[in-house]
Amino acid sequence: MNRIIWIVIDSVGVGALPDAKAFGDEGVNTLGHIVKEFNDIKIPNMVKLGLGNIDGIDYIKNVDSPIGSFGRCNEVSQGKDTTTGHWEMTGLLVDTPFKTFENGFPKEIIDEFERRTGRKVVANKPASGTAILDEFGEHQMKTGDVIVYTSADSVFQIAAHEDIIPLEELYDMCKIAREIMMGEYAVARVIARPYVGPCKGQFERTSNRRDYSLNP
Structure with a gap:
């Protein structure tokens, strides 16, 4: 075998793991909730592969002769990051969870980021990616500051309006943040979060997102 096509559908889970409580994820079942909400979802190829034949997935029909292998796994690594x-x-276990920043990033990190990018930072807190645009998007457009935020995952996210900060500059800022967020401050990913739109309530994130992950 000299070629493998590997498709990962991030965050489409089929139930909580035993340590779900540690992450506030008790009762999760993304696929089950989608089926319950929309009822008639069309995923014929995944059904043929054996998705509905996995133990516990009683909300998708099973097939007599699945054409693929199927199963449910418990994660061994520590943490819940993508x-x-x-x-x-791919066989690499993580014994120590990647660092998260429940109260935002330390002052020395933000100061260094501002110094090296020449841009001021606003927000610097955990937030929903859409809510943070409603809160700071108009300010970002007026001032040219950048919105830096995080989440429950180990991420340093930078949001900027595409008409205010060119994509290449945003990507360069992410590369700088990637260099800063190493060692004791290492996060799993730095993420460029460009958006468009005229005003609060009409902002939309674009497909020009780019992730800068730690090398394994």
Whole structure:
């Protein structure tokens, strides 16, 4: 075998893991909730592969002769970050969870980022990616500051309006943040979060997102 096509559908889970409580994820079941909400979802190829034949998935029909292998896994690595899951699937276990910043990033990190990018930072807190645009998007457009925020995952996210800060500058800022967020401050990913729109309530994130992950 000299070629493998590997498709990862991030965050489409089929139930909580035993340590779900540690991450505030008790009762999660993304696929089950989608089926319950929309009822008639059309995923014929995944059904043929055996998705509905996995133990516990009683909300999708099973097939008599699945054409693929199927199963449900418990993660061994510590943490819940996307990068952690990707690494484990390729055989690299993470013994120590990637660092998260529940109260935003330390002053010395933000000061260094501002010094090296020449841009001021606003927000600097955990937030929803859409809510943070409603809160700071108009300010960002008026001032040219950048919105820096995080989440429950180990991420340093930078949001900027595409008409105010060119994409290449945003990407360069992410590369700078990637260099800063190493060592004791290492995060799994730095993420460029460009958006468009005229005003609060009409901002939309674009497909020009780019992730800068730690090398395994």
